Amino acid sequence: MKSFKAYFKKEILESVRTNKYLILFIGIVFWALLDPLMLKLLPLLMKNYLPPDIAVMFSTFTRDTAFQTFLNDLFQIGTLFIAFTLMGLLSNEVSLKKLVFPYSRGANPAGVVLAKYIHYTVTISLFILIAFLTNYFYINRLFTGGILSIEIVLKSSLLYMLYYSVLLSILLYLSSLLKRGIIAGITVLVLGYTLSIFNQFKVVRAYLPNYLLLKAADIGYIFDNSLISTVIISFCIIILLVFFSILRMKKIDVA
Amino acid sequence: MIHITVIDINFIITEILRLLPFFIPIIIIQYGLMIFALVQLFKNEAAYLPKWGWALIIIFINIIGPVVFLIIGKKKEIEND
Numbered sequence: 004m005k006s007f008k009a010y011f012k013k014e015i016l017e018s019v020r021t022n023k024y025l026i027l028f029i030g031i032v033f034w035a036l037l038d039p040l041m042l043k044l045l046p047l048l049m050k051n052y053l054p055p056d057i058a059v060m061f062s063t064f065t066r067d068t069a070f071q072t073f074l075n076d077l078f079q080i081g082t083l084f085i086a087f088t089l090m091g092l093l094s095n096e097v098s099l100k101k102l103v104f105p106y107s108r109g110a111n112p113a114g115v116v117l118a119k120y121i122h123y124t125v126t127i128s129l130f131i132l133i134a135f136l137t138n139y140f141y142i143n144r145l146f147t148g149g150i151l152s153i154e155i156v157l158k159s160s161l162l163y164m165l166y167y168s169v170l171l172s173i174l175l176y177l178s179s180l181l182k183r184g185i186i187a188g189i190t191v192l193v194l195g196y197t198l199s200i201f202n203q204f205k206v207v208r209a210y211l212p213n214y215l216l217l218k219a220a221d222i223g224y225i226f227d228n229s230l231i232s233t234v235i236i237s238f239c240i241i242i243l244l245v246f247f248s249i250l251r252m253k254k255i256d257v258a
Numbered sequence: 259m260i261h262i263t264v265i266d267i268n269f270i271i272t273e274i275l276r277l278l279p280f281f282i283p284i285i286i287i288q289y290g291l292m293i294f295a296l297v298q299l300f301k302n303e304a305a306y307l308p309k310w311g312w313a314l315i316i317i318f319i320n321i322i323g324p325v326v327f328l329i330i331g332k333k334k335e336i337e338n339d
Contacts, residue, residue, distance in 0.1 A: 022298070022328045029291065029325055036284050040277060047273050087329055141280065 006114025014122040023088055024126065030084025031077065031130040035138035038073045043145045067149030067222050069142045074159065074220045077134065082195045085127065085167060086174065090188030092119055093178040093248065097255055112252035120175055120245055127171065128164040135160040155222055162219040162230075169212040169237045170195060172244040179251040212237045292316055295324035303333040 018024050042064055046053075064072075093116070095101070139156045170191060177187035198213040208214045214233045218225055295316045304312050304327075312331050315323040 021332075025291070025294070026325055026328055029287070029321065033284070033287055033321065036280075036287075040280055040284070044274070044277060047270050084325070144280070145277075 006111040007118045010110070010115050010118035011122055014118055018122075018126070026084065026088045027126060028130055030088065031081050031127070032134045032137060034076050034080055035073060035134035036141060038076055039069050039138065039141040039145050042069050042072060064146060065148035066142050066146045066151040069146045070138065070149075070151050070156070070159075070222065071220045073138050073142075074163075074216070077163070078195075078199075078216055081167070082170065082192060085170065086188040086192045086195070089123060089171065089174055089178075090191075091178060091184030092123070092175055092187075093252065094181055094184045094187060095178075098182055113249045116175065116179075116245065116249045116252055120171065120248075123171055124168050127167050131160050131163050131167065135163070150223055155225060158225045159219040159222075162215040162225065165234065165237055166212055166215040166219075169215075169240050172241045172248075176244040176248045176251070179248045179255070209233050210236055212240065288320060291321065291324045295327050298332060299327065304331055305333040306330065 091098075096115075135156050139151070139153060142151065173194065174187060174191045177190055178184060181187050181190075195213070198211050199216070201211050202208045202213055202217045208217065209229050209232050212233065215230075215237065218227075218230055218233075296313065299309055299312050299316065307315075312327050315331075316327055317323070319326075
């Protein structure tokens with residue numbers, strides 16, 4: 004517990020010093036502001052340059068479709084920002100020999116790994132909540148129509164929080180395995196984008212974490228029985244990968 | 259053939275003016291981040307590129323430029339030792 008608290012505080016200080024909060028905030032929240040405005044403005048500016056059928060498609064955006072567009076963009080850009088900002092989560096600690104002193108003072112690897120994971124999960128979840136609420140505010144001001152409500156937005160944000168918690172656990176584990184953080188970052192990115200392809204296949208998609216994203220965009224039907232297996236599997240992945248990361252950090256030679 | 263009428267232009271300008279307040283937070287974030295990244299660049303050592311190269315990236319590539327600098331462009335202290 005002592006290691007956890009000490010490392011949690013250390014993570015907060017380090018995130019401020021390395022501007023990680025700022026980068027994650029930009030990567031998640033900025034698009035919540037920009038997306039609805041671009042959707043509103045682009046058709047106006049491009050009105051005379053687009054073929055009529057495409058122009059009609061642009062002008063028929065409702066609050067629901069604007070929210071779905073934001074979700075899609077958040078997945079594509081947010082994943083990129085998270086993967087590259089947090090790619091060196093554990094590998095940097097080892098390669099920059101930051102663990103020599105804490106380990107020599109009796110720091111517990113479990114405390115170190117858990118502090119890192121919980122700190123960034125809470126941070127990302129908080130930014131996701133801010134982004135979703137901001138986007139809801141903007142969409143309500145700029146678009147009409149659709150059934151989007153604050154309840155739907157909050158449900159959807161919960162699924163995104165869980166998805167990014169899974170992604171973070173994969174990043175944490177890979178970062179403990181690989182010496183170079185960039186490889187962990189790219190692997191997570193490729194994995195995140197590739198798994199989305201499986202959302203096309205009804206048989207397997209409910210067993211993969213990317214199904215959370217599909218359901219988050221399924222306005223009106225977000226929480227249904229098909230999510231149970233996905234949520235259970237997501238939590239299992241998180242627990243297993245955090246556990247394996249702790250095991251790995253116990254074995255690693257920090258000197 | 260593209261026809262832009264005076265009515266179209268007036269409508270577009272009116273719409274842009276109506277949307278202007280929504281752009282204020284975006285402009286604040288964008289320029290705030292650019293200034294912050296430039297201050298960081300001049301206070302710290304730069305990695306991979308000379309400082310003027312990073313300055314160009316920060317100024318001319320909106321949002322992504324400052325973020326890329328903050329992620330990979332700032333030299334880590336331990337590397338400096």
